[in-house]
Amino acid sequence: MAVSDHVDFDTFMAGVKKRNPGQTEFVQAVHEVAMDIFDFIEDKEQYHAAQILRRMAEPDRVISFRVCWEDDNHNIRVQRGWRVQNNNAIGPYKGGIRFHPSVTESVLKFLAFEQTFKNSLTGLPMGGGKGGSNFNPKGKSDAEVMRFCQSFMTELYRHIGPETDVPAGDIGVGGREIGYMFGQYKRITNRWEGVLTGKGIEYGGSRMRPEATGYGAVYFMQNMLKHQGQDIEGKTAVISGSGNVATHAAEKIVQLGGKVLTLSDSGGFIHDPDGFTQEKIDWVKHHKTHTRGRISEYADHYTSATFHGDGARPWDVPADLALPCATQNELDEDNARSLVANGVIAVSEGANMPTTLDGVKVFHDARIMYGPGKAANAGGVAVSGLEMSQNSERISWNHERLGEMLTDLMEGIHGKCVEYGDQGGYVDYVKGANIAGFKKVADAMLAFGVV
Numbered sequence: 001m002a003v004s005d006h007v008d009f010d011t012f013m014a015g016v017k018k019r020n021p022g023q024t025e026f027v028q029a030v031h032e033v034a035m036d037i038f039d040f041i042e043d044k045e046q047y048h049a050a051q052i053l054r055r056m057a058e059p060d061r062v063i064s065f066r067v068c069w070e071d072d073n074h075n076i077r078v079q080r081g082w083r084v085q086n087n088n089a090i091g092p093y094k095g096g097i098r099f100h101p102s103v104t105e106s107v108l109k110f111l112a113f114e115q116t117f118k119n120s121l122t123g124l125p126m127g128g129g130k131g132g133s134n135f136n137p138k139g140k141s142d143a144e145v146m147r148f149c150q151s152f153m154t155e156l157y158r159h160i161g162p163e164t165d166v167p168a169g170d171i172g173v174g175g176r177e178i179g180y181m182f183g184q185y186k187r188i189t190n191r192w193e194g195v196l197t198g199k200g201i202e203y204g205g206s207r208m209r210p211e212a213t214g215y216g217a218v219y220f221m222q223n224m225l226k227h228q229g230q231d232i233e234g235k236t237a238v239i240s241g242s243g244n245v246a247t248h249a250a251e252k253i254v255q256l257g258g259k260v261l262t263l264s265d266s267g268g269f270i271h272d273p274d275g276f277t278q279e280k281i282d283w284v285k286h287h288k289t290h291t292r293g294r295i296s297e298y299a300d301h302y303t304s305a306t307f308h309g310d311g312a313r314p315w316d317v318p319a320d321l322a323l324p325c326a327t328q329n330e331l332d333e334d335n336a337r338s339l340v341a342n343g344v345i346a347v348s349e350g351a352n353m354p355t356t357l358d359g360v361k362v363f364h365d366a367r368i369m370y371g372p373g374k375a376a377n378a379g380g381v382a383v384s385g386l387e388m389s390q391n392s393e394r395i396s397w398n399h400e401r402l403g404e405m406l407t408d409l410m411e412g413i414h415g416k417c418v419e420y421g422d423q424g425g426y427v428d429y430v431k432g433a434n435i436a437g438f439k440k441v442a443d444a445m446l447a448f449g450v451v
């Protein structure tokens with residue numbers, strides 16, 4: 001193979017920006033990975049010559065489609081849907097579906113790119129993808145959500161399959177939405193197959209999948225602390241979000257003897273200095289998932305708490321641990337400074353890319369333990385991978401077995417981050433996750449030649 005001219009990092013990033021105009025989230029995600037990969041491949045000509053990083057940063061395909069549905073007042077509504085199939089070198093495309101008004105092609109491209117590295121880190125045979133729509137399920141009736149999901153799947157079904165692409169949930173897509181989409185897939189194809197994960201337990205879902213992302217993020221935190229001879233017991237934690245990931249992260253922190261001080265939603269955050277008990281977390285789960293209410297109402301129900309509105313975030317509340325579990329770029333440089341000034345010792349990301357690049361730099365400069373989402377929140381997709389295995393084998397593992405597998409998977413991911421990210425005592429978990437995730441996918445791509 002010809003020896004290539006090595007482009008430098010700045011030239012590479014200038015190309016990414018030029019080819020993806022206005023796609024700030026996607027450029028941000030590629031930037032964060034490329035910084036580490038350029039160092040790693042400096043003396044590895046095979047990756048340069050084969051243009052591996054350049055190919056990984058260009059999705060295999062981006063599918064965009066119209067989603068037309070009828071609301072309860074018989075108005076015809078038109079939304080846009082996407083599936084970004086980023087890379088299937090090591091397995092079928094795999095990654096969630098997000099329904100939120102902030103969804104754009106850039107957001108889904110960043111998520112599919114990140115997912116490629118995350119899925120590789122799990123050690124399971126899954127490529128990276130992500131999909132979604134700018135549809136806002138908030139304030140919609142169940143019948144409207146059902147009609148939207150059916151219309152979305154009526155287009156999506158032709159692009160997915162158990163050996164091709166296996167979507168799951170993400171923001172705005174939980175058990176209800178997965179049920180409607182799975183039902184429509186089955187109706188159109190006349191096939192019962194493991195084409196989605198996060199399914200209900202009655203129709204092929206895996207035990208532990210609902211808990212897996214939040215629990216996994218806490219296990220990652222636990223592994224980081226253990227590596228420094230510490231643990232969660234007796235520590236305080238600030239958590240953002242109040243959805244699937246945040247509530248399960250809170251639950252596991254409490255089970256391990258920590259004290260959770262905050263939860264939030266897009267309206268603001270709740271500060272409960274008495275700490276969230278299991279009973280309070282159950283109230284939040286029910287309130288957000290079934291009543292579909294606002295977190296502000298927690299303060300009406302539990303008078304120990306105060307609500308901070310106008311979209312306020314919880315990062316000024318002093319705590320030992322922080323778990324951002326809501327959305328991308330929800331923790332910026334100022335927030336990171338505030339956490340560090342207040343003595344935070346470890347951050348584990350339940351959300352995808354919740355910390356800005358400047359925020360990450362603050363954590364690294366302060367040498368606190370910082371677990372990026374692509375490693376820390378990989379427990380969800382890992383148990384999705386186990387759901388795929390159970391569906392293929394037509395079996396169903398019990399809670400205990402899956403719990404042990406999740407614990408082992410998170411320990412393994414932590415170990416890979418340490419292997420590639422140890423800087424002589426301080427572990428750069430971003431570097432470790434990027435390099436370990438990259439290497440497996442890159443080596444598979446090399447084996448395929450130029451495709």
Ligand SMILES: NC(=O)C1=CN([C@@H]2O[C@H](COP(=O)(O)OP(=O)(O)OC[C@H]3O[C@@H](n4cnc5c(N)ncnc54)[C@H](OP(=O)(O)O)[C@@H]3O)[C@@H](O)[C@H]2O)C=CC1
Nearest residue numbers: 170171172213241242243244245265266326327351352380
């Ligand atoms: N579910 C999973 O298994 C996995 C999820 N993740 C990531 O975890 C994060 C949370 O996902 P999940 O818990 O599943 O989603 P949910 O829809 O269950 O909950 C999302 C939570 O984040 C809040 N939120 C969403 N958008 C914003 C915003 N723009 N500003 C402030 N708050 C916001 C929501 O508030 P509100 O109710 O006001 O909208 C809600 O509290 C996402 O980054 C997702 O990609 C990562 C791995 C797997």
Ligand SMILES: O=C(O)CCC(=O)C(=O)O
Nearest residue numbers: 095096168170380381384
């Ligand atoms: O379980 C899955 O396939 C998707 C999980 C996901 O979307 C994520 O890890 O961000």
